[in-house]
Amino acid sequence: MTHLELDGVTKIFGDPNKDGVVAVNDLDIDVPDGDFLVLLGPSGCGKTTTLRMIGGLEEPSEGEVRFDDTVVNDVKARNRDIAMVFQDFALYPHMTVSENLGFGLRREDNGMDDDDIEARVTETAEMLEIESLLNNKPAQLSGGQKQRVALGRAIIREPRLFLFDEPLANLDAQLRKTMRTEIDELQSEVGITSAYVTHNQEEAMTIADKIAVLDAGELQQLGTPDQVFNEPANLFVAQFVGSPDMNLFDATLTETADAYGIEMDGASFDLPKRLVDAEITTDEVLVGFRPQDFYQTRRRALDGPEFDADVRVVEPVGTEAVVHGDSAPGDVTAKVGGFHDISSGERLSLTIAPEHVYLFDAETEELLKGRLVAEHADGQASPDEVEA
């Protein structure tokens, strides 16, 4: 129900003129009504600070925070009608779980009487699977239990805006999924605009309408999960999003009529111009391959680069495995799905579809070409043949 905008928001801790820390720098973010924004970025990049400024806990050094076009810089936190999950929980140590949960509700003039509130608390506690702990004090809870209380304290309300600061970091996969689903449903049901910090990419990809990738306080990209994955604005985003890490190799680029010729150490290939939108002016580029995008050449010719890799390490992950190897262009990492029979010492011939290749300007690190998803349908080999 709220259209959230950050306009040129900057936060400097300490004295701006003298070793002040610029935690957030000139941030512009626009979150339409009911959208779910995920803030993503390395530790210390300013995610928490951004949330705190939205919440009114920190005053921006510069810029404006707007709710529905109203500048709220001067509105007190408690009048912003926001619910927030704090990264460090900030539970009230003197209150039981049930009191912690009910506390915010009681502050609202929502016409709820004690019974209503108690019912709501019980309901929330059940959802969070902490109903047996309602009478415990926070000091008697495990880490994950505390976090769930912190989460509950926010979602028990129906605020104008939800702010979640890594609300699931301390939960196991099962719970994490359940909780994520709950949050997702809750948010989309009631349509409450939300900003969500997580360092878990799967979570980000699943839950986000929009992802904002931050680095060192600056916005790198704001886009849908697909955009961020397939068309990262720059090298940083490309590297940060997606796991295992993207393979990156130096290459030189030469232009021909139809295509760009790309030459890496020990491999080269042509990139048809129709796959590239950008005007390419440089000849020093970085080529990126997602580990998931590799195919084995013995199975398919894709017109992409081909090179051999000597398997160094195989990391099994459940039914999948991540393979690290040495190749002519450099170290290479490939993810092999399904059941694999690769062991270290083996030599793999790898290839990749030109559509899946990322290209970055080596100097500016801006994206030149992203990963094309739609392409594979038009005449390319069906990519559901993923190989190990």
Place this chain on the structure above:
Amino acid sequence: MTHLELDGVTKIFGDPNKDGVVAVNDLDIDVPDGDFLVLLGPSGCGKTTTLRMIGGLEEPSEGEVRFDDTVVNDVKARNRDIAMVFQDFALYPHMTVSENLGFGLRREDNGMDDDDIEARVTETAEMLEIESLLNNKPAQLSGGQKQRVALGRAIIREPRLFLFDEPLANLDAQLRKTMRTEIDELQSEVGITSAYVTHNQEEAMTIADKIAVLDAGELQQLGTPDQVFNEPANLFVAQFVGSPDMNLFDATLTETADAYGIEMDGASFDLPKRLVDAEITTDEVLVGFRPQDFYQTRRRALDGPEFDADVRVVEPVGTEAVVHGDSAPGDVTAKVGGFHDISSGERLSLTIAPEHVYLFDAETEELLKGRLVAEHADGQASPDEVEA
């Protein structure tokens, strides 16, 4: 350098006779010298409590903690020579990052002078990528930065035992991986026995020599990552380990000469007896399929169950997707690796190799048959053809 044993260790909070909480119940764990034990289990299952008893911060209500066959129940925490990362960091708020890191070192009689310590602190800080924060106080750090300091405070030392309580929960994937690698290398280089709590399964699988799965204070299984994944001791472990969740269906079992006949709603198949080790006495069973193990029937016949699923939801996760669908046996979840072209509303025909089928006693929930890994080589279809 330490062989760690927990023998019948129990911890009860509060009055044992009157609503005391049994946080850990009769736990037996044996961690050989230099091994890396990961404690896995749902939130509140007693992981932290177990670590704290090993560390000497909590006295077991019953049972013995042994280091190298010596009972250490009465040895003070500070004499156990243990380094621990606390789940809630427990940084010294009045000390700078550098003082926090150096504090433990100064307490040892390790012959290090101030310069040595400073050098070590700087080195550790670099490893943790917090070298620019050395003069900050904890209050000025972001969540992830705090956690790294907490981690650094432990790994800066060379103790007899490392205890890590979710040391990476607040870090982004990149850092998490880097840190995990650092911990792994450090631990294997120096061979320090470690106990590590995480809720991240990938982490657990990658880093563990042994995994102990706990539930409600009780040990469910102690085994290698493979064992835990492929031969979960019971339904709980099977469900808890692996993501997305295992598909589970009720089935009735009938015995024939060579095989067990298994009948689910809308599907049935034979399970050759040679694949089953256990003596099966029940006819009510639960059948489990890992979402990663599904194949599409149009591509391969595997002698396993076959059924159709109507795709309800497709959750893209980077280059992969998790597909939820309705099928005759019930709701089904499948993970499709690589590049997929499935959209909701579509109908999929799914199958799975009998080797990969899990079988549980419906009543006791004990494992009857696990997922066989070696089998696929002997004549089965090569499973590197994983399909979506």
Place this chain on the structure above:
Amino acid sequence: MATDNTDPTAEFRRNQSWLYDSKAGGYVRKTAVGLLILIIAAFVLFPLYWMIVTALKSTAEIQQIPPTLFPEQFSLEGFRLVVESSLESSGYDGFVESTFGVEISSAINIDILGMIVNSLKVAIGAGVLAVVLGTGASYVLSRREFRGKTVLMSLLLASLMFPGTAIMVPEWELISTLGLFNTHLALILIYGAMTAPFVVWLMKGFFDDFPDSIVEASRIDQCTSFETFWYVIVPMARNSLIASFIFAFLLAWNELVFALTLLDNQNSTVPPGLLTFVQGFNTQWNVVAAASIIVSVPVLIGLAYIQRYFVQGLTGGAIKG
């Protein structure tokens, strides 16, 4: 590995300190702590012992040279006098005489029960006043910056240090102008004013350490400053509030000079009341001691009771979120 066969845990002596980890060190430590406790206990308790012994001696024995460390002859005369004078002054002497046939006549008509009640009234009133006003102010002084803060705090602090005797005369005039002479309200206000700055400082120390994140959580939970203060901070501040109250209470409980000159005998509090025992020709130390013991007991019981909450601490001590 273990060199000492008798102690299997000897190998854990790597990082050892003689004082904390050796048996000898343990004895030394225990002895030192024991001695410390003994010395401190002697220092704190001996005067109290002396008071009790004095209360149990006869007037003549109190005067003996050298003093007897233990009463040669127990005498409850002191207590008897106090009780009698109490009965007499509260008008029960006739009743006791007719009921028990005990004749009561006492030189000193001090209504000790009345004094205790008056003192409690004044001390609790002043304590509550100081704690309520002082806590609110200290919260703002701790968490907000504003013009004149340092000056305000300096004034509060300096007023705290100003000797009471130095302002006694203007204080009399003030109380008289306000028409509060011989009212307990006057003392409550004066003591409240004397102790509120004290509470401000004490509570400020607490608030200065108070975790911001809890306050922030409450702001997000839509608390007004007051609600944050009342529902979140005050309960967490319990220990410090109790301590502040005890301080303020005891200062008021103990104050002599204003009580002596602003109240007449009927309204008298404990200190001036006891002073009537401690004068020129009338200092019967056994009576004074007995009276002191009698008046202290209710306060001590009260203190022990409050301290129970105090000592219970806050869910295991941590104020941190």
Place this chain on the structure above:
Amino acid sequence: MSYVDQAQSSYESATSRIPESLRVYLPILPVMALVGVFILYPIAQAIYSSFFRKSLLSPGEAEFVGAANYAEIWSNPDIHQVLWNTAIWVTVGSVAAIILGFLMGWLLHEKLPYTSVASAIVLIPWVLPRVVGASIWRFMFNGSQGVVNELLVSAGLIDDYIVMLGSTELSLWPPIVGMIWRLAPLFALLTLTSLQGIDEHLFEAARMDGATPWERFRYITIPMMRYNLAIGFLLMLIYNIRNFSMVWVMTKGGPGVSSSTLPVMIYRSAFIDFEVGFASALSVLLFVVLLVFSYYYIKFYDKMRGGL
């Protein structure tokens, strides 16, 4: 909808007409009013009186004398001794009470069972009316019949009774001892409060880091208590500076002025010499010193706090 309209509490609506910048003063107002009327106003009166020659027993006949009372302070033959005594009293008394009180608080927190009862007992010196406490000490220190002397003699520590209260050299010390006895419990309570406020996890972390109890004390306890210690230190100073009854009851400031402190001198001037003007001048001087001291102490405190 305006956010500011929402959830206005009665407190806020009642105060909303007051500009934001002034609203911060509201919670301070009651205290300032109380202190202003009952302490600062009389202090102002005292400042006014300090410019008059005025007898306590004939308050009507005040005579303006300008700074004469202040001039008299400097020519007063006793002032040096009194200032010196005050300095000793305040430093020695405070430091000793702090050390002792700290130990007491620490023992209560860590070593003694039944803390609530034990700490109530420890507070007795504070519960006893001051006159009584001081009288007990006077009694015990008496040079010809005091039990302190008797104990020392029977312990073989001294041969003859030592006259302390009646000796020019020693008379300052017994009241200091009495004062330490009375003040230490206060500091003990403060110590206990702040010890209980420290997050237990920090000690656990330190135990893991191999810190001995002493090191935990030195590196965790003390730094974590520093605000409370700073305030406790201040309170000890305050109580010692203000104290009058301990000296008065035990020695009346004598023999000579050997145990007189400033409050004693002020009392003497006002209630024995009846020189209200002079007493006021002394008080004002003390007040100014205290005000300056307070100002810098607060600065120091804030600086320390800025360090976190």
Place this chain on the structure above:
Amino acid sequence: TGGNGSSGLDFWLFGGIPAEREYISSHYQEYDGDVSYQHQEWGQKYQIIASAAANQNLPDVMAGQCQQIPDYVGAQAIQPLDQDDYQDQLDELNSNFIQANIDTLMYEGLGDTSGERQWALPGGYADLGPFVDIRTDYLEQTSFDEPPRTWPELIQLGQEMQEIDGVSAAITAPGTDFGLTTGYFIGFVYANGGRYFDPETMEATVDQPGFVDAVRLYQDIAEAGLFPDSMAENNHIAAGRLLREGESGILITYSHANAIYQTTGAPQPWLDGEGHTVTRAPLPQNPSGNFEPQDLLMQNAQGFMMGNDTQDAFDFASWWNEPEQLAPWTYSADADVGIRGRVPTLQSAFEEPSDLFRSQFGDLITLYENDDLFNRTSRFPSFSGLASIQSIINTQVIQPVVLGEATAEEACANANSEVQSVVDEEIA
């Protein structure tokens, strides 16, 4: 409650020994009228009265030490009694009392008044000083068979007693900074023809021989080692206890010595005068002062003063001054309520002395009978600023001298200027 408000009379009593307080607190009810009684602390009387005056809360009648009358008048706390309305009753009332006692209540030119006025009714008892109290058991062991009568004899007796087993200091006196320390001492000064100041010239006379030589008496006693080391911390009670416990043989005091012993729990025979002799202190052989030597000083310690000038107040005060109410201070057997150590102010007590009176103050009665008692008796020094001067003498003369830190000359010379400035400020 104080003077305003209640319809009845407010009556405050300052100080008194337990027996007196007991008597007064029960006897005032015999008065036919509505009286509310409060006992007030003796040591804090300045504060109490000053604050009552400041608060317009004075009682109608207060009974207490009359030495402070000039101060009370200054504070406008009391009213003269010899006003027209009461004048005729006054003469009759006064006639029951010893004249010397009445004289202690008469002051000239106090406050706004002119001429000599009477400021209190005498009440039951007076204090005389200086006195010595001597243990008879010790006296018997010396060459003396009666109390010393001159200063040299005093020292001589002291020296002889000092030899007795158990005596740690033969002569004891209070030495704290408390009114009684100088109170006891000033009698020696007056006996030697000394004064604090010369009322004619308003010059301080502390450095004159009359004063200095009296101080030298204390100096001589101290130098002879006859005073206890702890003298400077002993008040009158502690000093009395040394005698009572046999540590000393001679106590320099007032006539109220037996009242002291009541406080120390001495047995009844001792209180009745057995085992010790309370008698007028020795006199100098040749008074060296310029003023008229006075053998004894007198003060009224229980004068009835009027805080409010009303007929009711006067009536109540005069009721108390009826011989009937004052009987316990005469030691008459039938009125004995246990009061000891008080010199009666009623003439009748001296005219027909009771046995008990005799046993307490045998000497005095002899003197009285010889018509010698009140001949050379004057009022204790009494003027505003007295407390201040007493404090100067205590702390700057007596204490240094008995501690051996100054000679009599030095101490007196030092103190003189300060006394002078008090005289200048308070009296002139």
